[in-house]
Amino acid sequence: MSIQLRPALPADVRAINALVQPLASRQILLGKELVVYYEAIQEFLVAEREDGAIVGCGALHVMWEDLGEVRTLAVSDEVRGTGLGHRMLEALLERARALGLDRVFCLTFEVDFFARHGFEEMGPDPLSPELYAELLRSNDEGIAEFLDLARVKPNTLGNTRMIRPLGSH
Numbered sequence: 730m731s732i733q734l735r736p737a738l739p740a741d742v743r744a745i746n747a748l749v750q751p752l753a754s755r756q757i758l759l760g761k762e763l764v765v766y767y768e769a770i771q772e773f774l775v776a777e778r779e780d781g782a783i784v785g786c787g788a789l790h791v792m793w794e795d796l797g798e799v800r801t802l803a804v805s806d807e808v809r810g811t812g813l814g815h816r817m818l819e820a821l822l823e824r825a826r827a828l829g830l831d832r833v834f835c836l837t838f839e840v841d842f843f844a845r846h847g848f849e850e851m852g853p854d855p856l857s858p859e860l861y862a863e864l865l866r867s868n869d870e871g872i873a874e875f876l877d878l879a880r881v882k883p884n885t886l887g888n889t890r891m892i893r894p895l896g897s898h
């Protein structure tokens with residue numbers, strides 16, 4: 730059965746939540762309240778099967794003029810390992826390029842998967858002090874994770890912070 734990628738709609742939120750919830754309960758992904766998905770829905774792509782089922786989702790969150798984050802990338806069990814994760818990640822990176830971003834962050838247990846798509850483990854200090862200070866003003870959990878702040882350590886335990894330079898890759 731063919732699977733199409735498309736921008737997510739508000740009507741997809743419950744299906745996205747159903748994909749993410751089991752992974753969040755295993756602490757693989759960060760769970761979000763429904764209202765947070767609605768607010769961020771324009772960041773999401775979904776993968777829709779011919780029968781209308783949503784079998785994948787992923788988001789690109791903009792953090793700064795040149796910096797974004799891949800968030801909430803998930804593929805349902807029945808289609809995992811068939812290349813859908815790869816397609817979704819490439820589509821999110823294409824969005825990042827279209828937005829003029831230079832690099833994309835992710836926080837993940839799936840180090841090999843992201844490494845095969847050009848992500849590298851992040852060094853301890855990739856940011857200028859000026860940008861660090863600006864990002865500290867955000868209340869967003871993902872930005873706190875990017876900055877490796879102590880208050881989000883429970884979220885990041887065992888995860889790897891990775892970054893993907895765009896451009897020539």
Ligand SMILES: CC(=O)SCCNC(=O)CCNC(=O)[C@H](O)C(C)(C)COP(=O)(O)OP(=O)(O)OC[C@H]1O[C@@H](n2cnc3c(N)ncnc32)[C@H](O)[C@@H]1OP(=O)(O)O
Binds near residue numbers: 805810838
């Ligand atoms: C920033 C974040 O969101 S981090 C969180 C990442 N998400 C998670 O950890 C949630 C749980 N995991 C998942 O949902 C999925 O396992 C994902 C999203 C990580 C990967 O999605 P998948 O659809 O399984 O990935 P995909 O199939 O593209 O690739 C996995 C492997 O499957 C195999 N594969 C890929 N394409 C095919 C194909 N056409 N046929 C058979 N096997 C294939 C390969 O071994 C591939 O490895 P590769 O990277 O060397 O190509």
